[in-house]
Amino acid sequence: MKYKEKLRNSGLRPTKQRVQICEVLFDTEKTFHFTINDLERKIKDKIDNKISLATIYNTVHAFEKKGYLKQIPINSNQTYFDTNINDHHHFYDLKDGKLIDLENSDVGPINIKKKINGKKIKSIEVLVKLED
């Protein structure tokens, strides 16, 4: 099991639930964006046993802390996560609430000229809102 290794190396016990959530999140060709509710449904579809909602939250937060998932800064009543952890940006379609990846090369270099004393830049994220 490839995920057992990954989890152990991260200091996370490779429990059955975590490995299964890994399979749902990372066994795909393409990366994707999801809410906890989306993930809950994906899990129900793909596995037979039940995983409690609390465990889904716990696991997503653990994976986010380890850098295996990213939160997407967006105004919504639910938090959006991304399995694409490369630096990249997003289109946000206001009509249907869907996110679309913008590769870094689709946006070009962003040069932040202002500096804040004693602080350094951790990330730069661009959100491009779309309308019809």
Next chain:
Amino acid sequence: MKYKEKLRNSGLRPTKQRVQICEVLFDTEKTFHFTINDLERKIKDKIDNKISLATIYNTVHAFEKKGYLKQIPINSNQTYFDTNINDHHHFYDLKDGKLIDLENSDVGPINIKKKINGKKIKSIEVLVKLED
């Protein structure tokens, strides 16, 4: 009263509460960022009568819809609003949760190369996360 005009011209009745909220939001030298909770406290400080929380929510949403306020896309348990409605970007200090304006000129032009069929760009917002 300058705000009565502004409100009437927007199709909003210039009620006592709306005018007072205008004074709290727009009578300042500098623009600022706030949550509903921040605004509630500012209102308590500056005016004598009480304005209900529901009215604060209603008014902020009405002003946002009219374009007098903007929401800032950010992950937080509370929604952040901005009295600066010019196109601009933000530093987000992860340590203390504070937002700092980045003028458009501080970031330089952003060239979105990817196009989505039938959609046009409504806004481009950059969030620069800061750490120590």
Next chain:
DNA sequence: ACACCTGTTTAGAACCATTATAAACTGCGA
């Protein structure tokens, strides 16, 4: 000034995503 209509305010309840709780369970090293 008055009545009337409709938009607005209000207290409080409801909503719902998320987090906290605490008891049962389990991976894993001794």
Next chain:
DNA sequence: TCGCAGTTTATAATGGTTCTAAACAGGTGT
């Protein structure tokens, strides 16, 4: 195999936001 710390789980609690419906107040016409 034991024991423990980490994890899962059902369930409750939290808290920002939205909803409800009754009271209130601009604005218009008379």
